[in-house]
Amino acid sequence: MQSRPTKVSTSTTSIKISWNEPLDNGGCSIEGYSVFIDDGNNGNFEEANFINDNNVRLHPSLSSVEINRIDPLSLGSTYRIYVNAHNYAGHSQSPILGVVFAALPS
Numbered sequence: 001m002q003s004r005p006t007k008v009s010t011s012t013t014s015i016k017i018s019w020n021e022p023l024d025n026g027g028c029s030i031e032g033y034s035v036f037i038d039d040g041n042n043g044n045f046e047e048a049n050f051i052n053d054n055n056v057r058l059h060p061s062l063s064s065v066e067i068n069r070i071d072p073l074s075l076g077s078t079y080r081i082y083v084n085a086h087n088y089a090g091h092s093q094s095p096i097l098g099v100v101f102a103a104l105p106s
Contacts (some may be wrong), residue, residue, distance in 0.1 A: 004095040005035075005083050008064060012072045015099055018064035019083045026089035033058040034084040034091075035065055040077030040101075075101050 005019040015037070021030055035058065036045040048067045058065060073079065079101070083094045 005081060005097045007097065007099050010073070010099065010101065014066050014068045015073070015079065015081065016064065016066040017081060017083075017097065019094060020063065022085050022092045025085070025087055025092075028087040028089045030060045030085050031087045032060050032085075033062060033065075034086065035067060036082050036084070037067055038080045040074050040079045042078075042080070045080070045082070073101050077101055 003020045003022070005017040008016040008018050010016070017035070019033070034047055037048050038045050067081070077100070079099045081097045081099065084091045085094075
């Protein structure tokens with residue numbers, strides 16, 4: 001199983017996450033990663049990457065990515081994110097990371 005991704009940083013339109021390679025790769029090298037994010041309202045997950053292109057498998061040497069959204073991220077919303085590692089044996093899904101957007105006190 002893949003480890004839970006961690007939040008590195010956020011802005012009003014992006015979330016940067018990092019992750020570790022799975023401890024057990026089934027005896028096959030990792031071929032790539034897919035990152036998934038929901039809409040912040042417990043909606044369906046969509047595949048995402050740093051250029052907002054769906055169905056793009058990220059290079060296996062990557063261990064972090066910045067997810068850019070076309071719309072600004074909503075304050076008070078919890079965005080759920082997970083990472084799939086892919087290889088010849090199949091894929092391994094990470095536990096879900098929840099990122100809450102909150103305003104800083106004025």
